[in-house]
Amino acid sequence: MQWLLDLTPDEWDAVRLSIKVSAVAMVFSLPPGIIIALLLARGRFWGKSILNGIVHLPLILPPVVTGYLLLITFGRRGPVGAFLDQHFGIVFSFRWTGAALACGIMAFPLMVRAIRLSIEAVDRKLEAAAGTLGANPLWVFGTITLPLILPGIVAGMILAFAKAMGEFGATITFVSNIPGETQTLPSAIYTFTQVPGGNAGALRLTIISIIIAMAALVASEVVARRISRRIEIE
Template sequence: MLGLELSAEEWQAIGLSLRVAGVATLASLPPGILIALLLARGRFPGKVFLDALVHLPLVLPPVVTGYVLLVLFGRKGVLGAWFEANLGIVFSFRWTGAALACAVMGFPLMVRAIRLAIEAIDARLEAAAGTLGAAPIWALVTVTLPLALPGIIAGAVLCFAKALGEFGATITFVSNIPGETQTIPAAIYNATQVPGGEAGAFRLSIVAAMIALGALVASEWLARRSGSKARLG
């Protein structure tokens, strides 16, 4: 019989996963909206290259993405050394590195959902705001973003869910350190490698499924609510 009582180590992995996924999602949201706007509304040389670069983590093996992050953001990497020297932020073998890896892997899903939502908005509404004297940034804040809110919510949830389940890039970049970088997927992997660990893997799998399902249900509810408000507005 598989016990359903979570151990202290399992609770630790759950808490760390929620922390990493939450930080990854919040950190990705501002650049995600900006890139989605550029891809949806922008007309500039190199747009196809930017689009391909954004979606590259989806087609690269996660281990390759993790290795690239290690080279760039490790203590001896150009970006990693700069962040440590100037901001005091260390990524390699820290939970911050796990959040970075999860953000990179979830970013394409976020951008795609937001971009599709923006492309579905009638550009004439934005133009109408401009004719009424609204500056472009004000039209963005008062027209575009409210109408795109369901897509923004969907993108954030997709990024969160991807971050919650990310394994390959994370373990390559920051290893699998209990209490520091061992998220739910890494803890499940550990449990499957030791005799009698099946119960722990089962418990954590159930928890991961419940969190993901809850996030999706909340996303659907928020998207419907925000969509209804936008139509009424």
């Protein structure tokens, strides 16, 4: 165990940065994730299939392609990146915030799918009953729908976090592999595999990645079960 925890400062930086990037990606993905999941589950509009395809596109595209699209769009010379840089001083390329953006986009489909399935499982009769009692749609969503889909939201958040922790292709293409700035756990593991004698460091970080991912998945299951039981009791 001491061997596992005997990390260098750069390795600790990679661990902390990965957790930070994954947490930020998860939190900022949640509001649009709920909205889009609701649209896909309940909405009836032209282009719904197109929206569904766009949302799930990062799952089937090579991660490097997604990273390159982010680079030409949010890079300093990209249309969105140049606008944000000139008017707001916000820069994504080769920054940890760009890593969070890339991880959020790659994890977004998993979050949306988990929340969408939860929404589709809600009994519409409960919402209709609340509506007949005079509750407006926003109140119905906040008091009926949202509590019922909380397990799906939690599951989606944790899945997104775990996916973000393991993202490599899109991140390294968009923000490179800068120690202390954009070098996450997958990037650090890749770096170790490219240098002589780096097997020990790569193995340490690999085990830590597995532990964090498994802990996140177990936590998701435990929290979702507790929320489900509380909802059933109420």
